[in-house]
Amino acid sequence: MKSDCFEFHCPVKIIAGHRALEHLPYELGLCSARRPLLMTDAGVRAAGLLGPIEAAFAAAGVAPAVVFDEVPPDSSLPTVRQAAAAYRAAGCDALIAVGGGSVIDTAKAANILVSEGGDDLQPHAGAHKLRRRLRPLFVVPTTAGTGSEVTLVAVVSDLEAGRKLPFTSGFLLPDLAVLDPRMTLTLPPRVTAMTAMDALTHAVEACTGLAANPISDAYATAAIRKIGAHLIAVMDQPNDALGRLELMLASTMAGIAFSNSMVGMVHALGHALGALCHLPHGLCMGLLLPYVLEYNLPQRAERIGELLLPLAGAEVYAATPPAQRAARTIGGIRELRDALHRRCGLPRTLLETGQVAPQQLVEVAALALDDGPIVFNPAEADRDELLGVLRAAWQ
Helix, strand or coil, X not given: CCCCCCCCCCCCEEEECCCHXXXXXXXHHHCCCCCEEEECCHXXXXXXXXXXXXXXXXXXXXXXXXXXXXXXXXXXXXXXXXXXXXXXXXXXXXEEEEECHHHHHHHHHHHHHHHXXXXXXXXXXXXXXXXXXXXXXXXXECCCCCCHHHCCEEEEEECCCCEEEEEECHHHCCCEEEECHHHCCCCCHHHHHHHHHHHHHHXXXXXXXXXXXXXXXXXXHHHHHHHHHHHHHHHHCCCCHHHHHHHHHHHHHHXXXXXXXXXCHHHHHHHHHHHHHCCCHHHHHHHHHHHHHHHHHHHHHHHHHHCHHHHHCHHHHHHCCHHHHHHHHHHHHHHHHHHHHHHHCCCCCHHHHCCCCHHHHHHHHHHHHCCHHHHHCCCCCCHHHHHHHHHHCCC
């Protein structure tokens, strides 16, 4: 711990299990909501993932007031305005987000508009601009990686300005997160791998960053343990509902952890790579994680070494001398990436992505230097040092 004083906050109610979705109508009733807008994207709807939700509502004799399925892979201000207009036109009184990070962020942002009024999100951008509770928001994630169902952050693209608008507020936290493995059973292998590595990175950076605290550590190490125990098994047996649920729990636990202790250089570099080279976020996380840990090793060797226990288990931890545990942790993450590469071709280096040119690395490093998470990285870095990490990750 950096300080003897810290904060921890997670008011989100979580319902998890193999029939968790059936609780949705009852939970809406507790909020006195009867006409929810169900928000999703076309892919989720085409995959039939709304079926169990619609069946749960039908069994309770109710139905969503409207289904909005026009959320793109990268949420934007026009999409948020369209969703808010659909909410108002149907006389809705709550939102249910069914999808990944883009759907959840769109729902959070639309909730600002329908709660605060108007169609302009920009006055609410930034940190802690909201001053009161918003309308009820329930989240049903269809991936196991972002942790957005328990975070106080949303990011929406301003297409005209060519930038991303961040929103941070405790009032953006959903009222309920529903974790049901039926929502992830059809997740493709590469998406399963990328989202799990996103969750793993959330947990590792939560433990090793400057704002780590004992409570966030407990959530983060539990998440690492679940990913280490279940990810490869799920890759080999995609219909393993128990393993899918464990990965969903890991993602949520990691989300709770990093919401309270923040992330670091992996995310700063990943955000820049995503913006400039259009790489998927989860891919960036798994690719960069071991290289950033090596950079942070002089400042965080003991902390990194402690993560060997949840990652590899008690036997490996006990058999590894204390001075070698940090290197073994990083080696274990590399072994995990290799196993994923064998199973779904997930790139392990920037060269393997085929989307990054060497001359772009300088620009990526410069952009990452101004990214918020870099402040919480345990080892300071200038542009040249960030460039060194990127070059190490090149091949």
